[in-house]
Structures are given as C-alpha cells and as structure tokens.
Amino acid sequence: MSKLLASALFAASLVAAPAVYAVDIQNQDGVDHEITVEMQSTISNAAIPGPLTLKAGELHKNLCLDETCRVEFNGVEMSVGGDTGLIIKDGKLQVAPKAPRG
Numbered sequence: 770m771s772k773l774l775a776s777a778l779f780a781a782s783l784v785a786a787p788a789v790y791a792v793d794i795q796n797q798d799g800v801d802h803e804i805t806v807e808m809q810s811t812i813s814n815a816a817i818p819g820p821l822t823l824k825a826g827e828l829h830k831n832l833c834l835d836e837t838c839r840v841e842f843n844g845v846e847m848s849v850g851g852d853t854g855l856i857i858k859d860g861k862l863q864v865a866p867k868a869p870r871g
Contacts, residue, residue: 791831792838793867794855796823802857805841806832809848823857 796802803820823829832838837850842862849855854867 790835790850790852792833792840792849792851792853792855793828793830794823794832794840794857795828795865796825797856797858798860799825801825802842804857804862807839807841808833809837809839 794804801822801824803822805820821829832840832855833850837848840847840849840855840862842857843860845862847855847862847864849864852867854865856863856865
C-alpha cells in the first residue's frame with residue numbers, strides 16, 4: 770500500500786507543480802546585437818553582468834525566470850515578465866508570441 774501512496778503523491782506533485790514563466794528573446798536580424806538586462810527583483814542573485822550579445826539568429830531562453838526584468842536595446846527600455854517573447858527585428862525590440870514549451 771505504501772508504494773501506491775508514494776506513486777499517487779508523486780503524480781499529484783507533478784500535476785500541482787507551479788508553472789515556470791520566463792522571457793525569451795530572439796535576434797532575427799542578420800547581425801549581432803547587444804542588450805542589457807536588469808532584474809527588478811531585490812531578492813534575485815541572477816543579474817546578468819554587463820551587456821549580453823545575441824548573435825544573428827540566436828534565441829536566448831529563460832532570460833528572466835519567474836520575475837520581471839528590464840531589457841534595454843538601442844535606447845529603448847521594456848519592463849517584461851511572465852511568459853513573454855521578445856524579438857529584435859529590423860533593429861527594433863518587439864514583443865512577439867513565444868513558441869510553446871514542450
């Protein structure tokens with residue numbers, strides 16, 4: 770009976786697991802770009818030191834994991850969080866639909 774109970778508890782924990790939200794960004798331009806990312810949470814130790822270089826065509830997943838962050842590109846700043854997709858296209862930072870996780 771204990772194996773059955775343990776299996777049921779494990780299955781319930783998988784179903785009840787909290788959703789993980791993250792910001793993804795993709796550089797759809799043909800050249801490398803630098804972005805600056807600043808976490809807005811005071812409890813986060815996940816600050817990205819200095820600018821982040823996105824190579825042409827590169828997708829960077831989980832940029833701001835379960836928190837809000839500020840993304841700066843070419844003088845434009847965006848505060849983003851949740852399950853957000855960002856793209857750099859034609860030299861501009863834009864919000865875009867994310868590909869489904871799976």
